[in-house]
Amino acid sequence: MSEPYFWWTDKQKSVAREVEQFVEENFEAAEEYFWKKEFPWPLVRKVADTGYFGAGIPEEYGGLELGATGCCIVAEQLGRLYAVGHVFVVSMLAGLEQILRYASEEQKQEWLPKLAKGEELGAVCITEPFAGSDAANVLTTAERDGDEWIINGKKRYITGAGVSSRYFIYAKTSEESSDRKEYSHLTSFILERGMPGFSLERINPLIGFDNVPNGYLSFKDVRVPDKNRIGPVGKGWNVMMAGLNFERLIAGAVFVGVLKDIIRILYHYTKRRIQFNRPTNRFQGNQDQIADIISMYRMGRVFTYHCAKQLDDGKEPMIDSAIAKMIVSEYVRKAGTKAIQVMGGDGLTKFYPVERILREGKVGEIVAGTTDVQKMIIYRFSSMLPEYTKPMRMRWNEKVNAPIISDSESQFKGMEVNVENILKVIAHDYKVNPGLYMTIDDIREDIGTSRSKTRTIVEKLEEQGLVVIHRGRGGTIELIKATYKGLQQAFPEDYYRWYPDWYAESDKF
Ligand SMILES: Cc1cc2nc3c(=O)[nH]c(=O)nc-3n(C[C@H](O)[C@H](O)[C@H](O)COP(=O)(O)OP(=O)(O)OC[C@H]3O[C@@H](n4cnc5c(N)ncnc54)[C@H](O)[C@@H]3O)c2cc1C
Structure with a gap:
């Protein structure tokens, strides 16, 4: 048996034993379906009878209430039954977290018991022919018509396409560029197999997923009742994001x-x-x-x-x-x-x-x-x-006569904040980090002044050709380094020289 972790609850531990036993008993059957390239309906129904589809669903809605840990326990084992594991995962991804977090009580009562029973499979439909990693760029539209929505578009690479009865989709409900910018252009809906205009367009032959149907869906004027909308209009992106951490976790756990x-x-x-x-x-x-x-x-x-x-x-x-x-x-x-x-x-x-x-x-x-x-x-x-981002500043250490990572104050701290001294700070940084630029914050931390004053002085230095400024979008000052002219003006040549002890005097020039 696989090792139960010490932080699992007794219930999680006992389900882990049961589901592993179930998988051992059904391993051969799953292999047969793989060889026959047949979708393992009887096995999926057997899993449904065990109640495992309800692993993440609260008991009040007919689930096992085992949390994310329990869902991983079930996914870890069912993944060994190949197609069964994959449809188990997408069925959970087809709205579990989204319904738990965004659906009304009435919708929860309607959908969660169905999900828990696993009588019908679910599919999650984000990807489209023109929207893959850029998931917000979906082109499928949903237009309101009284108490209904009219859906038009296509989805692709949908796992469980055809064999599923429930399809959790994301569609565009606004064309406004301001809504697109704020990610409030999407809305999520549950579509059901058999709705007029909703069809299976294609099944993909893939490198893997030998007996797991994966394909394209087409929506032509599909009328969906408003009660199948999950979450507020324009909040589809938030609905999608709500389940994302859980989805990624389960997508890995199945392997x-x-x-x-x-x-x-x-x-x-x-x-x-x-x-x-x-x-x-x-x-x-x-x-x-x-x-x-x-x-x-x-x-x-x-x-x-x-x-x-x-x-x-x-x-x-x-x-x-x-x-x-x-x-x-x-x-x-x-x-x-x-x-x-x-x-x-x-x-x-x-x-x-x-x-x-x-x-x-x-x-x-x-x-x-x-x-x-x-x-x-x-x-x-x-x-x-x-x-991770707390700076690791290097400073010149006089004791070892080398630049080392240091928390101590800069030697320039407390000096008068003027053009000459800020140039010295920047030129000194060349001695410490010869290939790096400084941020405005690095400079102000070294000498102790405000951002705006640092910016003003740095711009003056730029006008005089003593520093180079790297600007970001909109012209904001991002990084600064001294020019060779700036280095010459800030310190004598000797200031920048450094040789190891073993280096022969006769070779220096
Ligand atoms: C077997 C299978 C099952 C699937 N099941 C489902 C499902 O059930 N439901 C569903 O909605 N979708 C599903 N998908 C779709 C899957 O989520 C997408 O294929 C995936 O998100 C990548 O999108 P894409 O294939 O369009 O690749 P693209 O987005 O076109 O990416 C192509 C390449 O560019 C890289 N890339 C893209 N953008 C960036 C970026 N910003 N930075 C760095 N690299 C980038 C990608 O990493 C990739 O290497 C499935 C796909 C497969 C193959």
Whole structure:
């Protein structure tokens, strides 16, 4: 059995045991559906009977109320049943968090019990032919007509397309550029299979997702009652964002159990394969690859549940959920490649699931926001954290006669704030960081003055050709460095010289 973490509740631990048992019992059936390229309806219905579709839904709406942790526990195991795991995930992504946070009580009563029962599957529909990573750029429109909305447009790459009954879509309800700028141009709706004008346009043959339907949807004058609108008009972007951390987390969690299956396959296989008169598990190279996969599994798993705990504690782990999704999908791709290497030709055949795992990892790096987009989020949101952005200033240290990272005050602090001294601050920074510019804040911190005064003086220095200013959009001063003329004017040549002790006098000039 997979290790339960110490912070899980008893209920979460017991569901973890049950769902793992369920998966072990149904593993072979899932493989059969994969081989037949058939959508595993009977298995999906079996999962529905267990109530696992309600993992994240409060008990009052018929769910198991296991929180984000419980959803990950179920996703981790169901992901091992391949198509079943994928539809479980998209069904949860098709509005669970959005309904919990944005729907009226009446809507919750209508939709949540259906979601919990898992009798009908759900799909989440953000992506369009002309809107991928740039998810706000959807072109599908929703126009109000009395108590109804008329939807026109297309969606693509929708997992569960066709087999799902419920489609959580985002459509444009405003053409105003001001609304677009403020992200108030979108509204979210639930569309149901069978609504006139709503059709399945295409099913994609993909690198992975062998028996998981993924395709295009078309909306031609589809009339949707206003009661199917989730959240206020113009708040679709907020609705989409509301579930994003949960969605990323689950999109990664579904691959965690697969990583362990690779390890099991490799232990089993390499014990039974003899080359050079030895089982292949005796070769250090193969052990290294398996050790790498074990490390990835353990790291990916613990990070996933660490992130789930944060969500359950009411936090919004924007950075960690992006990391969880990114690392787990990367790990699966890497582990798939390594596993094939360990198994040689057998790894490349479809008789062993490792080649499939490699393909799935690649899919994981694109779905639910590409790895590049996750990195963009990680970088952007981290750049708002003082723990990362608190400057690490270098200062000239007279004792060691070298620039070192230092918290001490600048030697210019308290000097009169004038053109000459500010030029000295900037020129001195050349001695400390010869290739870097200074910010306005660096300069004012060094000498101790206001931003506006620093700006005025720096502009004077620029007029005299003593500094160069790098300006941002709108002409704002962003960075400053001394020109060679400025360096000459600020200090004598000797000021900038520096040689290590061992450097011969005779070689200096
Ligand atoms: C198997 C599968 C299942 C899917 N399931 C669903 C689903 O159920 N529902 C749904 O709505 N969507 C779904 N998608 C769509 C998926 O979310 C998108 O494919 C994904 O967000 C990327 O969009 P795109 O394919 O249009 O690529 P593009 O956005 O065109 O990106 C192309 C490349 O440019 C890079 N890029 C784009 N913008 C930036 C940027 N700002 N900075 C750095 N790099 C950037 C991307 O990382 C990528 O490498 C699915 C996709 C696949 C393949």
